[in-house]
Amino acid sequence: MILATCVAPLAAFACRFNVRDVGFVDLGSDPYRLYLYVGDSMPMAERESLQSISTATFYDSNVKPQLLPLAQARQSEARAFIPEDFTGGVPAAVLVSPDRKTTLSLPLAKSGVSVLQTAWEALEPIVDSPRRNAILEQVFDSYGVVMIVEGKDVAANTKVRSMVDAAVSETTSKLPGLEKEIQQPPVVAVISTEEMEAERAFLWSLGIREVKEAPRVAILYARGRMIGPVLDGERLNRESISAILDTIGLNCECGLDRKWMQGVMVPLKWDRDRKQQVAKQLGFNPESPEIRIEMSQILAKSGAGQGIHRSKIIGDTLDELLTGYRTKGLAPENPPKQNKKPFAESLEMNKPEASELMLSWVVVAGILILIAGGAIVLFARRRES
Known part of the structure; x- marks a missing residue:
């Protein structure tokens, strides 16, 4: 027991999570904001009904709705997103991205039909659509x-x-070499041009707003997060896809910028059943406060990564990630092959870092002190008897 206690600090140096694991934990991500602008003259009963519809629609999701009469909206931070043509007549809905840089206007009412009849149909596709699901x-x-x-x-x-x-296929072949196993390999999904309108809010959250001549690629992982940028034009090549995709399986202390491990989530439902399924699959509860604290400490660290995937900190741009990928600084590795270098040279190259060496000596000294102390107590008791 004494030995286990003393050696425990050494085990703490090895991260038990990978980038995918980190992506399931919400460390304070900003939600999407949905502002529902209504006229000051809208009856209170209708306001309350519209607010109830929006609350029920976005319950257990990362979208936070707020109903605002026009006069109130003009006095709040929501004034920056009031549609230019909104005068208080027909209610309007505006979805705002977590970084508050982009918006999506949504038709909330139809001519001649009460907004309370059309609200469900207008709001639900924000978090619920066929291909997205x-x-x-x-x-x-x-x-x-x-x-x-x-x-x-x-x-x-x-x-x-x-x-x-x-x-x-290339990434799948590397899965056996990961430090932490991921059982199911990556998959490919396609959204056709015909499906884009029904997936409008989903694609908008990824920065895709219209049909283009050429295709684009986005990589999603963990809790519905996008990792890396949307790839198009010259950036859409096999090397970029592989570099971003391989990142998901890396040790959480591989030297990546936090942006790669906590990408923006798409609008989604995250209900109790889903939480339980994910916790069972991962082997830990991503909603646990202890897990969140541990993840926060990991992401707060600076300096070189730990474990097999030691590398310098990789910044938040694709070019920096590709640099690490090309030098194999971030590529998953199989167990190292036998070293054929001269013995003395091998010792020099594999010499432990000063901090690790100091920690090892402290642990050894602690064990020796405990053993010596135990022997003295035992010897004293025998003399007394």
Whole structure:
């Protein structure tokens, strides 16, 4: 027991989480804001009904609705997002991104129909849509999802699909070499041009707002987070896909900037059943305060990464990530091969860092002191008897 207690600090140096694990933990992410602007003359009963509809729609989600009469909106931080053509007649809804930099206007009412009849239909697609639901199921259960948003160019769509398939196959082949096992490999999902309108809010949250000629690729993982930027144009190549995809399986202390491990979540439901399923799959509860504290401490660390994947801190840009990937600083590794260098040279290259050496001496000294103390007490008792 004494030995276990003394050696415990050494084990603490090894991170038991990977980047995917970290992505399931919410460390204070800002929610999406949904502002429901109504006229000052709207009856109180209708206001309360609209507020109830929005509260029920976004319960257990990362979207926070707020109903605001026009006069109140003009006196709050929501004034910056009031639609230019809103005068207080027909209610309007505006979805604001977590960083408050982009907005999505949503039609809340139809001509000649009460807003209370159309509100459910207008608001629900923000967190509930067919392709998004299917894709998120795969995101939660697998290593990650490489999502192709198709363009009008059919030949380009086919080319990108082949490129993505090759990158996914390459990453899948590396799974046995990960420090922490991820059972389900990455998968590919496709959103066609015909599906884009129904997935408007989902795609908007990823920065995709319209159909383009060429396809784009976004990589999702963990708790519905996007890792890295949307890839298009010259940035859409196999190397970029592989570099971002491989990052998901890395040790959580691999030297990555926090941005890579806590990417923005898409609008989604995160109910009790989903929480329980994810906790069972991960082997830990991502909602636990203790886990959140541990994750926060990990992400707050600076300096080189720990474990097999030691590297310098990798910044928050794709170029910096690619630099680490090309030098194999972030690539998953298999167990090291036998060292064939001369013995003396091998000792020099594998010499432990000063901090690790000091900690080892402290632990050894502590064990020796405890053993000596125990021997003295035992000897004294025998003399007394």
